[in-house]
Amino acid sequence: MKETASNLKGMYMELGGWSVPANIVSGITTKYNGVSKAPFDSLNMGLHIGDEPEDVVHNRQLLAEAIQFPLDTWILGEQVHGTEIAVATKREAGRGSRELTDSLPSVDGLITNEKGMLLAAFFADCVPLYFFDSTSDWIGMAHAGWRGTVADMAGKMVEALCTNGADRESIQAMIGPCISKNRYEVDDYIVQQIPEEFRAKVLLPSGSDRYYLDLQMLNRLYLLQAGIQDDNILTAAYCTYDSPEFYSHREDQGKTGRMIGFIGMKEEQA
Template sequence: MTDGVDTIRSGVLDGVPHAFLGRRGGVSTGVTAGLDLGRRGQAAISPELAENRARAVAAVLPGATLQTLYQVHSADVVTIHSPFSDDDRPHADGMATRRPGLLLGILTADCAPVLLADVQAGVVGAAHAGWKGALAGVTDATIAAMESLGANRQRITAAIGPCIARRSYEVDDTFLARFAEADPANERFFASGRTGHHRFDLEAYVAHRLIAAGLRRIDALGLDTYADEARFYSYRRATHRGEADYGRQIALIGVG
């Protein structure tokens, strides 16, 4: 069932069931052809989405219960002690658990998915770090949630999955000003562009936040969702083309 599913793994999470999945290996058709995991406000999960979800779970932790969030670009994080139904997804952008058999899933289409683990404590976390959530501290909040379950940040390892790269991420002066207001040193994550515009390095900024939080082992995979159409969905690429829709890939981590 998992033939063709693109599973990208990180060495810093070795021994932990996890993967950043691409768009290959699914049953969606049309402009979002492939392993599209987006809900798009569906009241009920379509047969195509159900099949893609099943393939994703089977590729990482067969038999696990998939837990996803209603992502809102916030710094809100939930601690999961028992499974919740798909209809009761929390409005949040990070989660942590130590319960075996749960598979935490973060959906992205240019934002940075971050997977975290403290192997010794048996605690894992996952965060959706778009620019808003990253600036607000979603990774810091996810680390704190993991610590509430017994993790130690000096043991936590983290991997930053496929996201839009600096060369593909043009922003304006107002965007840069938000980051400079938070910390003038943040300007180092921006490169000059055309007049009034800049190129933002989301991956480097997220890595910086993880380092500042005290993590010692971080893997930034350096995969650009915008540039690699064959492998990844991209909101910005679809928007630039005027396409009617865009897909979402998923990042998964669980306690085996």
């Protein structure tokens, strides 16, 4: 599996290892250098978990300034652990950036080929999926927990990109930081949702009807199945459970903040 190191910049981790032009900004926030109080301390990006809304918006503004994408250019989906994908345009710019109720309803995946917009999604162990096609300038950002993963969110993102003009052979996919296979124990109910042909590659028995599940590998298999070239799939070598930089829903027993994964194209190439 092709893993990539990333550049930690305090407030966020810049994704490295993939071939993107200088005007592409992509990364995932850490939990550092924000204003949220415990148990969300300190750079919580989620408005939906009980944190003070003004603190969350303040945190988002800090990131907006750091990456030079104003909040009015952000687009966020509601995230319901589904596979609905929206094509984002300038008309939707700013949706979900300041108000939870303003996010795109039922959306877990976003794609666009318009410059000057930031696609974003929330995470705290689930899998961030990033996409870029150099031939068409389409980008994508998706949230894939176990439900989205086994429902083939990865493959559906590829199909959405290709339907709108991306070239399957040149699409690059980045599987971002998430909970690792050593920390993600699941029961037989979840196992039964995984295609049989994938199970031997992503599951390790841990006890009676219990298994460790490799979400990154599972998403990789779906991407390969969708026709993405093996060399065009990269995996971030970080576990959100073990890495102190990140929020982890499982490690923090459900009461924790959220990171934002993001990708955008600046108007002018640097």
